[in-house]
Amino acid sequence: MAGRINDEDVKAVRDAVPIDAVVSEYLQLRNAGGGNLKGLCPFHDEKSPSFQVSPSKGLFHCFGCQEGGDTITFVMKVDHLTFSEAVERLAAQAGITLRYEEGGYNPSHQRGERIRLVEAHKIAADWYVEQLATSPEAETGRLFLAERGFDQNAAAHFSVGYSPQGWDHLTRYLRGKGFTDKELLLSGLAQEGRRGPIDRFRGRLMWPIRDIGGDVVGFGARKLYEADNGPKYLNTPDTAIYKKSQVLYGIDLAKKDIAKASRAVVVEGYTDVMACHLAGVTTAIATCGTAFGGEHIKILRRLLMDNGSARVIFTFDGDSAGQKAALRAFEDDQKFAAETYIAIAPDGMDPCELRLAKGDEAVADLVEPRTPLFEFALRQIVVRYDLDTPAGRAAALDEAAPIVARIKNTGAQHEVAVQLAGMLGILDTQFVVKRVAQLARWARDRGGKGAPAPAPRGPQSYEAAPRPATSGPALTLRNPVYATERELLKLALQRPELVSPAVDAYGVDEFTAAPYAAVRQAVMDAGGAEYGVQDGQEYLVRVREAAPDDTVRAMVTELAVEPIMRRTVDEVYAGTVLVQVRRRAVERRIRDVQSQMTRLSAGGDPAHLAAVQNELWVLQQYDQALREHGAAAL
Numbered sequence: 258m259a260g261r262i263n264d265e266d267v268k269a270v271r272d273a274v275p276i277d278a279v280v281s282e283y284l285q286l287r288n289a290g291g292g293n294l295k296g297l298c299p300f301h302d303e304k305s306p307s308f309q310v311s312p313s314k315g316l317f318h319c320f321g322c323q324e325g326g327d328t329i330t331f332v333m334k335v336d337h338l339t340f341s342e343a344v345e346r347l348a349a350q351a352g353i354t355l356r357y358e359e360g361g362y363n364p365s366h367q368r369g370e371r372i373r374l375v376e377a378h379k380i381a382a383d384w385y386v387e388q389l390a391t392s393p394e395a396e397t398g399r400l401f402l403a404e405r406g407f408d409q410n411a412a413a414h415f416s417v418g419y420s421p422q423g424w425d426h427l428t429r430y431l432r433g434k435g436f437t438d439k440e441l442l443l444s445g446l447a448q449e450g451r452r453g454p455i456d457r458f459r460g461r462l463m464w465p466i467r468d469i470g471g472d473v474v475g476f477g478a479r480k481l482y483e484a485d486n487g488p489k490y491l492n493t494p495d496t497a498i499y500k501k502s503q504v505l506y507g508i509d510l511a512k513k514d515i516a517k518a519s520r521a522v523v524v525e526g527y528t529d530v531m532a533c534h535l536a537g538v539t540t541a542i543a544t545c546g547t548a549f550g551g552e553h554i555k556i557l558r559r560l561l562m563d564n565g566s567a568r569v570i571f572t573f574d575g576d577s578a579g580q581k582a583a584l585r586a587f588e589d590d591q592k593f594a595a596e597t598y599i600a601i602a603p604d605g606m607d608p609c610e611l612r613l614a615k616g617d618e619a620v621a622d623l624v625e626p627r628t629p630l631f632e633f634a635l636r637q638i639v640v641r642y643d644l645d646t647p648a649g650r651a652a653a654l655d656e657a658a659p660i661v662a663r664i665k666n667t668g669a670q671h672e673v674a675v676q677l678a679g680m681l682g683i684l685d686t687q688f689v690v691k692r693v694a695q696l697a698r699w700a701r702d703r704g705g706k707g708a709p710a711p712a713p714r715g716p717q718s719y720e721a722a723p724r725p726a727t728s729g730p731a732l733t734l735r736n737p738v739y740a741t742e743r744e745l746l747k748l749a750l751q752r753p754e755l756v757s758p759a760v761d762a763y764g765v766d767e768f769t770a771a772p773y774a775a776v777r778q779a780v781m782d783a784g785g786a787e788y789g790v791q792d793g794q795e796y797l798v799r800v801r802e803a804a805p806d807d808t809v810r811a812m813v814t815e816l817a818v819e820p821i822m823r824r825t826v827d828e829v830y831a832g833t834v835l836v837q838v839r840r841r842a843v844e845r846r847i848r849d850v851q852s853q854m855t856r857l858s859a860g861g862d863p864a865h866l867a868a869v870q871n872e873l874w875v876l877q878q879y880d881q882a883l884r885e886h887g888a889a890a891l
Contacts, residue, residue, distance in 0.1 A: 262344055263356040267329075268795065270344055273351040276328040277312040282470050283335055284559035285516035286310060291820045297559045299335055300324045306562065311818045314751065315794045318811075318818035325814030327798065336470065342372050374444045374498045377436050378473040381446055382465040384430055385418020385476075389462075395419035397481050398462045405528055406613045407535075415464065415510075415531055420478065422460035424450065445475065445493040457493075460485055464527040466493070466545055467509040469556060475499035477506065477527055477545055492546040503552045505542040506530055514539045515560045519567040519595075522624045523549060528609040529572070536617035538624050541608075558595075567595030570624050572608060597630040631673055634660065639680050650681050654689065657681075662696035670697065741837045742773045743816065748831050749780055750797065750817040753789030755831035759891050761785035767842040772812050779803040779813060832888030839891060843880045850876065 277286060277294055289295035289309055298308035298319040307321035318325035324334065332343040348355050389395045389412060398419040402412055411417075420427065428447050432438075438454050441447035447454035461478035468474050475493030493499050507530040515521045522541040524530055533541030544553060549571070561567040600623050602611045612620045638657045643649035654677075661677055664670040671690060678689040746768075748756045761781070768774040780786060782803035789796035797817055804810035823830050850873045857866040882890035 261358040262341060263358060266348070266353065266355045267344055268798070269353055270347045270351060270355075271315060271328055271794065271798065273353060274328055274347045275312055276315050276317060276331065277310050279328050279347070280310050280317060280331060282512075284308075285562045287562065289820075293818065293820065297562055298322060298324070299555075299559055302555065309818050313793070314797055314817050316797060316814055316817050318814045320815070320819070323811050323815065325811050325818065326801070336371070336468075338371055342370075345372050370443070371498055373436070373440055374496065375472045375474065377431055377440060377444045377446060378465070378475070378498075380431065380434055381427060382416055382418060382463075382473045382476075384427065385420055385463040385465075386413070386416055387418075388421060389417060389419035392419060392421065394421055401462060401479075401481060405532075405609055407528070407531060411531060411535060415527075415534075418463040418465070420456065420458040420461050420463050422482070424455045424459070427456045427458075428454050443496060445496045445499065458491065461491065464506065466499070466504055466506055468498075468504060469508050469512060471509045472498075474504065475501075475545070479527075490546060500552075501545045501547045502550055503556075504545055505553055505556055506545050507534070507542040508556065510534065511540050511542050512560055515542075515557070516562070519561055521557050521561065521569050523569065523571045524608055525573065526607065526609070529607050532609040532612040533620060533624070536608075536612055536620035538608075538621055541624075561595050568598065568626055569595050570598045570600055570626060571630065572600045572602070572624060596626075598626040599628050599630050599633045600624055600626075631660075631664070632676065635673075635677060635680060644682055650683055653681055654683070654692065658689070658693050659696050661693045662700060670694075738841055739770050739773070740822075741834060741841070742768050742770055744822060745834045745838050746773055746776050746780075747816050747819060747821050748826075748834060749786045750789070750800065750813065751821065752826060752831065753786035753793070753796065755826070755828055756835060757786040757790050759835055759888070761787055762891075763838070764842075767838060769845075772809065775805065775809045776800075776812055776816065779805070779809060828888075835891060836883050836887050840880060840883050843876055843883070847873065847876050847880065 280286060280294075280296070283299055284296040286294040286296045287306070292311065292313055294310040294312065295306040296308050296310070297303060297306050298321055300319060301322040301324075303321050308317065308319045310317045315327050316325065317327075317331055326334070328347065329340065329343045332338060332346060333340060336343070336346075338346065345355065389398055390409070399409075399412075402408075402417065407417075425447075428441055431441055431446065438447070441454050442449065446457060448457045449455075458476060458478045460482050461480060464477040464479075465473045466475040466477055475496070475498075477493075478491045480487060480489050480491070492501060495501065506527055511521070511534075518540055520540050522533060522538055524533060524541050524543045526543055530541050530543045533539075557569065561569070602608070602623050606614065608620050608623065611623060635657050638660070639653050642653040644653065657677055657680075658674075661670060661673050664673060670693060674690045674693040675686055677693075678684075678686040681689070683689055745756070745760065749760050753760075763777070765774045765777050765781070768777050779800050780803075783796065783799035786796075788799070797813075801810050801813050804813055850869055854866065854869050854873065857869060879890070
């Protein structure tokens with residue numbers, strides 16, 4: 258086991274790697290106001306962005322699913338890493354050498370499993386590239402690429418490599434780099450042979466498959482020799498770092514242009530991605546040996562941000578397999594807010610063949626939106642029926658109408674129903690429209706399958722949204738007491754210079770909501786808001802670490818990221834909030850004392866009664882001073 262990472266090094270990593278730069282590797286971020294950024298949450302499905310990032314505080318928080326934390330937490334959650342693995346990955350990006358409390362500098366064999374597997378893939382990818390460029394045996398691979406219009410520069414751009422035909426060339430090379438047989442087997446780079454591990458990929462062209470963060474996590478390998486009895490394409494098996502249903506080939510190269518253009522082009526193979534990018538279609542990506550599905554959609558939606566102008570274009574072969582793939586894609590169409598299209602090249606050519614035959618312009622022209630995917634799917638159904646007969650038209654309607662009824666946007670549903678009537682040659686358009694609407698209602702009644710999902714609440718709708726609590730009543734900001742307490746805590750976390758040192762004198766009992774009281778205690782335990790004036794980011798780290806559990810920690814993150822409910826945040830506003838919280842606490846105490854006086858007046862100790870009367874007078878004078886002088890009386 259590796260030792261504990263030095264605390265100073267952890268802080269250095271947090272400070273060196275901006276959280277917005279890290280998060281932007283996984284999703285598109287836009288301005289949310291107040292110095293914050295927003296995007297679609299990578300941890301749950303949502304229609305509108307409720308995921309916020311605060312670069313100045315180094316924190317993120319989702320107002321939909323309540324996930325939140327700092328840069329390290331984000332990397333841990335999004336890539337399923339341990340704390341040490343996340344710190345190590347970020348440290349490598351920042352060029353920081355980590356120190357460990359037990360054993361000095363971290364030896365390579367002690368690194369976290371994921372880090373080790375990624376390192377093995379990176380070394381393997383570089384080695385495969387070298388083999389393709391220099392090995393005489395790799396001439397077959399170089400010829401294969403050249404015949405498809407890819408020169409040495411193209412191969413280098415996409416890091417295409419070659420795996421030698423021997424049994425254990427890579428295995429021996431990685432052993433020499435310090436990797437154990439267990440690590441080689443876990444990585445999927447090797448498999449069990451009769452006498453130990455042997456190379457999984459032998460005599461093949463190698464395409465490295467990278468995750469959205471740019472790490473090599475697997476390979477796609479193309480057969481080159483007739484003597485190879487394996488499949489035409491052989492992919493890395495599912496491992497701790499590679500799940501074929503959760504990766505898209507080329508996403509590391511395409512993600513920025515996808516986000517910028519609000520457009521993605523889905524092709525079928527590695528050479529198709531290469532052809533598209535070289536032809537200027539730099540938003541092209543492909544699945545890796547599996548059908549395009551729900552996990553792939555999640556990746557694209559985070560980049561496309563579901564804005565109304567987003568486009569997803571599928572390019573499938575014109576053969577029956579390609580048509581089936583298009584219909585499968587249509588089954589998931591409604592998971593996109595983006596408009597989806599299909600593009601089929603003339604003569605059934607894929608983008609790679611089209612580029613070779615007709616050049617780059619033909620590829621660029623191919624992926625211009627042509628046919629909406631729903632229209633293609635409906636035509637594939639309609640063409641199977643004899644529309645010259647009433648029975649044929651009725652049967653086609655029976656099969657096609659339920660598909661149209663699944664369209665969640667009612668306006669679009671109506672328009673497509675009208676188009677379907679035209680396809681079928683049914684003159685009574687309203688009959689088709691009513692039929693589709695009826696099926697949509699039935700679907701909703703059977704379990705809401707056809708009903709649009711409720712939009713998640715963002716930070717601007719919190720005034721009417723119940724908040725999670727560690728204990729006690731549900732938090733609702735319709736209650737002005739809770740709303741003000743929340744605002745004061747946001748100021749204490751986000752703008753401590755405006756409320757310090759006054760807020761540090763506030764007792765935990767001045768916060769009536771249990772979660773807010775817990776956050777107040779965490780602020781005290783972290784050294785108070787006064788510490789935040791000295792070092793804002795470290796202060797937030799300390800407050801989160803002082804939280805007693807994940808629920809309170811999530812609340813701290815949420816309050817540190819949520820916008821303050823005033824456009825101009827200054828000392829005047831901060832003073833107003835401070836006074837409101839204090840006055841309500843004083844008023845509560847006055848009521849308690851008055852109740853106590855009533856009980857004592859009925860026959861209590863006169864000396865005790867006098868003391869209580871004096872306390873009441875002091876409280877009333879303090880309340881009057883707060884009313885008249887505001888923050889100056891605190």
